[in-house]
Amino acid sequence: MNARLRAFADGGGPVHHDREMDVYVISSHEAAKxxxxxxxxxxxxxDRLLPRLGGFDELPSLLNAMxxxxxxxxAHDRFRLTVTRDLAPKRIEEMRPRIGAIAEAALDGLRDRPAFDIVADLAYPVTAGVIAELLDIGVEGARALLGFASRIFAVLELRPDEQQLLDAGEAVRDCATFLLPLLPERSANPGRDLISSLVTLELDGAPLPIEETLxxxxxxxxxxxEPPAHLIANGALELLRHPAQARRVRDDPRLAASAVEEILRLDxxxxxxxxxxxxxxxxxxxPIPKGAQLVLDLAAANRDPARYDAPDRFDVLRPDPGHLSFGGGAHYCIGxxxxxxxxxxxxxRLFVRFPDLVLAGEDLTTRPSAAFHALDRLPVRRA
Ligand code: HEM
Structure with missing residues (x-):
């Protein structure tokens, strides 16, 4: 949330109409839910972006489809059908040992470093490793694809400019160029990965069209x-700022899950x-008129004093954080x-492997984005 919307959300009650941007900012937990x-x-x-893409006939095809x-x-209903099985909790539990091994390998690489950056050296390598695993494209393949994907994020901002949209369209094409040769290979020789799953899937008796698969x-x-990478970095920061709670998480593996829920709520x-x-x-x-655009301010809703006791307090043992950080309803986060x-x-694992970890300064900056609450860097050092 940018500073302007934040200011409105802070002072403007649970529903505030920002006349200049012509959006309704929703900041209470109940109204957002x-x-x-x-x-x-x-x-x-x-629908909001298309009029602004007018004139770029070449650009929109794959980006529009996406x-x-x-x-x-x-198209959205079909999309959820196609990926639900591969991302279902049962399937992820099967993957969990591999996810642990990916995190362990990233931490191995930091063993001899007295100082490092949690964002660049841990969070992104772990999430890139998991994408590599999910798609079975190797870490180099994941890095290449994620480089393209990072140019697509602009479409998630509230008001992307024309150049950003143009670049996002080209980046989708770059991704497609990378992925295209893999589809027949996986079709001929399917594995347990998501690409294999998609190329062998039939919906209504027909395979998915290539464009849809891409x-x-x-x-x-x-x-x-990006979201899991930021969750890891935001969580590391909370735990570094609350060493007693970091020790509890380190000493009792069962607390990792409730700690992550509290991190999702607060950050x-x-x-x-x-x-x-x-x-x-x-x-x-x-009153909200038909056609109005609503902006649900998740940070405000997740800290709503009407919903939470001591809403700004970080508490890894908080019962039922019930946050909205995965959204809800028809678009409830599938991953x-x-x-x-x-x-x-x-x-x-971070706190088990590096129990002496401390922040290397408080001079932290966040990405200039309304869509993401993300640290640029999180420098840490061994005490
Ligand atoms: C842990 C960090 C994550 C957070 C905080 C997060 C958050 C969200 C939120 C808030 C939405 C709803 C968007 C909306 O309603 O407009 C969403 C949707 C989605 N998420 Fe996540 N997400 C995370 C991880 C993931 C992962 C790991 C994947 C896939 C591998 C994923 C895939 C998706 C997809 C495909 C949607 C769109 C669902 C739809 O529109 O039906 N997410 N996510």
Whole structure:
């Protein structure tokens, strides 16, 4: 959430109409939860972006197809059907030892370093390793793809500029060029990875068209890489700032899961969610006209004093954090089991392997983004 929206959310009550941006900022837990659960509030990113893509006939094809997967409608329903099985909690539990091994290998690489950066040296290598595993493309392949994917994130911002959209369209094409040769290979020789699963899947008796397969993979790349990386870095920061709680997590592996829920509540990697009202509505006593754009401020909702005792306190033992950091309703994060497992496996190991870890300065900057609550760097050192 950018500073302007934040200021409104702080001072403007649970529902605030920002006239200049013409958005309704929702900052109470109850109102945000209501919006997420109500199918009258839809995701319509493409409708908002398309008019601004006018004139770039070449650009939108794959990017449009990809964005359509995020939007309410048949393409979105199909998308969820295609990937649900591969990201289901049971499948992720089977993957968990590999996720632990990926985190362990990243930490091995830091063993002899007196100082390092949690973001660049741990969080991104772990999530890239997990993407490599999920797609079976090797770490180099994952790095190449994620380099392209990072240019696509602009479409998640509230008001991306034309150049960013153009670049995002080209980046989707770069991803497709990388992935295209893999599809026939996996089809002929399928493994346990997500690409194999997609190329061998039949929906309504027919295989997925190639374009759909490509855009699904790209979607998973962009949705599945950055948020868990930021969750790991944000979580490391909370635990470094609360050493007694870090010790508890280190000493009792069962606490990793509740610690990660509390980190998700206090430091949601996603800053806001956007919805459009398809009919007139009333939220917390405020009229919302049909067609209005809503911005759900997750940081505010997750710290709503009406929902949480001592909402700003970090407490790894907090019962039922019930945060909204994975969204809810039709778009409820499909990769939440994987994201949780990545953060749990990495954060606990970090404090087991480096019990003497401390922050190397408090001069921390966050990414200039409303979409992500993300640290640029998190320098640490051995005490
Ligand atoms: C742990 C960190 C993660 C966080 C905080 C997170 C958060 C979210 C949120 C808030 C949404 C809802 C977006 C909306 O309603 O507009 C979402 C959707 C989604 N997430 Fe995650 N996510 C995480 C990890 C992952 C991972 C690891 C994957 C895949 C490998 C993934 C895949 C997706 C997909 C595909 C969607 C779109 C679902 C839909 O529109 O139906 N996420 N995520």
């Amino acid at each position: 209501t919006v997420l659960a109500d199918p009258a509030f839809v995701t319509d990113r493409l 964005l359509r997967l995020f939007m309410d409608g048949p 855009t699904i993979i790209v979607q998973i790349l962009i949705a599945g890489h 949601s990697p996603i800053g806001y969610l956007s919805r459009t009202a398809t009919e007139d509505a009333v939220l917390a006593g405020n 939440r089991a994987l994201g949780r497992a990545e953060a749990e496996e990495t954060l606990r």
